[in-house]
Amino acid sequence: MQQHWKIMVWLLAGVLVGLGLQRMTEAPGSIGVQFAAEPIVVDGNAVGIQITRVTAQLLPKGRSTSESLQVGDVVRRVVINAGMADEAAVDTDSPAALTAFLQKEGAGGVATIELVSGGKRSTLVELDPDSSRSTWLAPFRFLADIFMRLLKMLIMPLVLTSIITGVAGLGGGSDFGRMGRRTFGYYVTTSFFAVGLGLILVNLIQPGNGARLGLSVDADFGQRSENWLDILRRMIPENVFGAFTGNANMLQVIFFALLFGFFITKAPEKPKKILTDLFEAAFDIVMRMASWVMKLVPYGVFCLIVKVVGETGFDVFRPLGAYMLTVMLALIIHAGVVLPLLLKVVGKISPIAWVRAMSPALMTAFSTSSSALTLPTTLNTLKKRGKVSNRTSSFVAPLGATVNMDGTALYECIGVVFLAQYYASAGNFELTLSAQVTVVMAAFLASIGAAGIPSAGLVMMLTILSALKLPLEGAALLLAVDRPLDMCRTTVNVWSDTVGSAIVAAREGETGLAESGSDQHAPS
Numbered sequence: 001m002q003q004h005w006k007i008m009v010w011l012l013a014g015v016l017v018g019l020g021l022q023r024m025t026e027a028p029g030s031i032g033v034q035f036a037a038e039p040i041v042v043d044g045n046a047v048g049i050q051i052t053r054v055t056a057q058l059l060p061k062g063r064s065t066s067e068s069l070q071v072g073d074v075v076r077r078v079v080i081n082a083g084m085a086d087e088a089a090v091d092t093d094s095p096a097a098l099t100a101f102l103q104k105e106g107a108g109g110v111a112t113i114e115l116v117s118g119g120k121r122s123t124l125v126e127l128d129p130d131s132s133r134s135t136w137l138a139p140f141r142f143l144a145d146i147f148m149r150l151l152k153m154l155i156m157p158l159v160l161t162s163i164i165t166g167v168a169g170l171g172g173g174s175d176f177g178r179m180g181r182r183t184f185g186y187y188v189t190t191s192f193f194a195v196g197l198g199l200i201l202v203n204l205i206q207p208g209n210g211a212r213l214g215l216s217v218d219a220d221f222g223q224r225s226e227n228w229l230d231i232l233r234r235m236i237p238e239n240v241f242g243a244f245t246g247n248a249n250m251l252q253v254i255f256f257a258l259l260f261g262f263f264i265t266k267a268p269e270k271p272k273k274i275l276t277d278l279f280e281a282a283f284d285i286v287m288r289m290a291s292w293v294m295k296l297v298p299y300g301v302f303c304l305i306v307k308v309v310g311e312t313g314f315d316v317f318r319p320l321g322a323y324m325l326t327v328m329l330a331l332i333i334h335a336g337v338v339l340p341l342l343l344k345v346v347g348k349i350s351p352i353a354w355v356r357a358m359s360p361a362l363m364t365a366f367s368t369s370s371s372a373l374t375l376p377t378t379l380n381t382l383k384k385r386g387k388v389s390n391r392t393s394s395f396v397a398p399l400g401a402t403v404n405m406d407g408t409a410l411y412e413c414i415g416v417v418f419l420a421q422y423y424a425s426a427g428n429f430e431l432t433l434s435a436q437v438t439v440v441m442a443a444f445l446a447s448i449g450a451a452g453i454p455s456a457g458l459v460m461m462l463t464i465l466s467a468l469k470l471p472l473e474g475a476a477l478l479l480a481v482d483r484p485l486d487m488c489r490t491t492v493n494v495w496s497d498t499v500g501s502a503i504v505a506a507r508e509g510e511t512g513l514a515e516s517g518s519d520q521h522a523p524s
């Protein structure tokens with residue numbers, strides 16, 4: 001079976017197994033019930049969330065069953081480990097916030113549940129530390145972790161050797177300048193298209209207007225503000241060996257590799273030849289390792305998907321549905337209309353053939369939520385299935401994995417404006433035109449500065465929120481639904497990198513791109 005079908009089958013199998021585990025096992029931090037999707041609102045204030053199903057009675061031993069939670073009870077407040085040093089409490093204004101709280105805090109201990117139905121009363125439940133779900137998920141988590149580590153291991157060597165080989169291979173003269181201009185031209189254009197699309201859709205759909213998020217609207221507005229020049233400053237490593245030690249320092253390694261490759265081309269014949277040969281040989285070996293890890297992709301994808309679906313389920317998504325739909329719609333239009341049009345018009349390549357050829361990279365991106373982790377697969381797929389030359393792919397793809405994130409760019413924009421709309425509709429914030437312009441610029445920069453790792457986009461969102469002087473706790477709420485969105489935006493990020501590689505390759509005069517979808521016959 002061809003690799004992409006195999007990955008697809010394992011991916012679907014992962015969804016089914018994950019859903020099965022969701023249904024049959026208890027979540028960590030569960031209080032043994034399911035909740036209604038919306039809170040109960042009295043006079044405009046959320047007073048609690050109604051229990052719609054009781055899945056397990058978790059009363060501590062010796063308690064009378066009259067204290068148990070019932071369908072129809074309205075939960076007002078949950079306190080975990082009351083009176084102890086690790087006490088944590090949440091007012092249950094929104095089901096999403098409550099679920100996120102329980103998943104974070106509820107690993108063990110006892111929860112006091114305050115109820116408001118039939119007069120105020122409270123009851124106790126025992127939180128299950130080794131929930132049956134975590135026991136079932138443990139082997140998948142372990143195997144998924146091994147797969148991720150194999151990919152992580154390859155990131156730094158790949159970025160370093162591929163960029164140095166790529167830049168040195170361009171010869172430093174006009175080729176370098178032309179390829180650089182084309183690549184960055186593509187990155188900047190598509191990122192701005194993405195942010196613009198996000199801004200238009202979030203203003204049309206207005207998902208945040210009057211949303212019931214349960215965030216306190218008088219939280220701290222206007223906290224620290226971030227200096228955007230910082231992204232530029234941090235690109236330059238103080239100690240390049242230090243930069244190699246963390247996968248999050250990718251921009252620094254790229255900066256060093258670009259310079260190093262460039263100066264190889266300026267060196268006299270002898271060192272130039274030694275270094276070019278050395279890095280080419282090293283790149284060849286790392287790519288062989290990547291091909292080897294590629295064989296594991298279907299099984300790695302399966303374990304990752306079981307873990308993600310099993311841990312998250314679908315319940316947390318409902319209150320944030322409009323927001324998620326807006327992000328998804330923008331991602332679909334960008335990936336399904338804007339980028340294919342560019343590919344067709346500028347690169348003269350059939351988008352259908354290209355998406356088929358690139359499918360292993362796209363599915364790896366979807367299941368790992370990380371452009372950087374996908375890089376070994378992206379390079380391998382570009383070369384073997386896309387027939388893009390080494391010269392182009394090893395320049396465009398590693399840069400793109402860190403710098404070019406269209407999905408992240410539009411997500412930043414929608415997420416921030418969504419929260420701003422929420423606070424604006426509560427009357428605490430004015431969403432002016434200049435604030436929206438700030439969001440556009442900030443979302444663009446954030447997509448460049450975000451590392452290609454899971455949830456990096458959400459972390460970058462904090463800097464935009466503080467630039468707008470909005471409270472940061474909104475981003476914590478978005479964390480509850482971040483993973484599925486991250487999977488989709490990472491797929492779009494990687495899709496854009498491959499489209500960019502194809503367009504640059506076509507403009508550089510390469511032919512036969514994506515012509516046969518087979519896994520064999522790599523160009524030399």
Ligand code: ASP
Binds near residue numbers: 370372405450456
């Ligand atoms: N996970 C994304 C990526 O690696 C970054 C993000 O969180 O938006 O491409």
